[in-house]
Amino acid sequence: MKKKFSKLIYASMLSICMLASSLNVMAAPAECEVEDYKASEYSGEFESEESYKEYDLSEIPNANEVDEIIDFLQLGNKEFVQQSSVLNIEDIIADADISTFSSDVSGSFTSATFDTGTPGVTWYYDVDYTVSPLSNGIGWYFKSVDVTCHYKKGLSLWTWANTCSITWKKATYTLSPSTKPTSLTVDITLDFSITTNATGTKPVTYSENHSHTTKVENIPL
Numbered sequence: 001m002k003k004k005f006s007k008l009i010y011a012s013m014l015s016i017c018m019l020a021s022s023l024n025v026m027a028a029p030a031e032c033e034v035e036d037y038k039a040s041e042y043s044g045e046f047e048s049e050e051s052y053k054e055y056d057l058s059e060i061p062n063a064n065e066v067d068e069i070i071d072f073l074q075l076g077n078k079e080f081v082q083q084s085s086v087l088n089i090e091d092i093i094a095d096a097d098i099s100t101f102s103s104d105v106s107g108s109f110t111s112a113t114f115d116t117g118t119p120g121v122t123w124y125y126d127v128d129y130t131v132s133p134l135s136n137g138i139g140w141y142f143k144s145v146d147v148t149c150h151y152k153k154g155l156s157l158w159t160w161a162n163t164c165s166i167t168w169k170k171a172t173y174t175l176s177p178s179t180k181p182t183s184l185t186v187d188i189t190l191d192f193s194i195t196t197n198a199t200g201t202k203p204v205t206y207s208e209n210h211s212h213t214t215k216v217e218n219i220p221l
Contacts, residue, residue, distance in 0.1 A: 037188075039125070039173045041172065041173055070198050070204060073194065080208065082212040087215065089216060090217075092107055092131065104143060105140075108126065110126050118164075121166070123152070130145075149171040162197065169191050171189075185211060186213075188209070192204075193205045
C-alpha cells in the first residue's frame with residue numbers, strides 16, 4: 001500500500017513539474033529587453049518647444065484592459081513631447097574637480113526614463129558631452145555631444161501583448177541655437193507591430209514620435 005501511495009505521489013509531482021515547465025515556456029521573459037540606437041545630428045534649428053503639447057499619462061489605458069489598449073494603439077496620440085530637463089553646470093564643475101572655469105569640461109549623463117504611448121515600453125538616452133565656457137563670461141554651452149538612444153520592453157508589456165516587434169525608424173539630436181548651443185533635443189521614431197488575444201495573429205502596426213530636451217543651466221563664470 002505504501003509503495004502504491006509513493007508511486008501516486010511521485011506521479012503527481014512529476015505531472016506538476018511537467019505542467020510548470022510547460023507554463024514557463026509560455027511565460028513572459030525573465031528580464032526586460034533593451035535595444036539601443038546611435039542618434040545622428042539633425043542639421044536644422046529646433047522648433048520652439050512652446051508649439052508642443054505635453055501628453056498626459058492618464059490617457060494610457062490600464063494594461064489589464066486589452067480591448068481599450070487596442071483602441072488606444074490604433075486611435076491614440078502618436079506625438080509625445082516630454083517636459084524638458086536641466087543639466088546643472090555647477091554640479092558638472094564640482095564633479096570635474098577643476099579650479100578654473102576657462103577650460104572645457106567633459107562628462108556623461110543618462111536621461112530620465114520616459115513612458116511611450118505603448119504600455120510596458122519605455123525609452124531613454126545616454127549623452128557623452130563636452131561643455132565649454134562662453135566667451136562673454138555668462139555661462140556654458142555644448143561644444144560636442146554623442147547620443148545613444150534606448151528603448152526597453154518591460155515585463156508589464158507581456159501582461160497584455162502576445163508579441164511586440166519594435167523597429168528604430170529615426171533617432172536624431174539637435175543642438176540649439178546653431179552657434180554656442182545651450183539646448184540639446186533628442187527626437188526618436190519607433191515603429192511597432194503588436195499582437196494580443198484581441199487581435200489574433202494579425203498585428204496592429206503604428207509609429208510613435210518622441211522628443212525630449214535637456215538645457216544647460218548656466219551660472220556666472
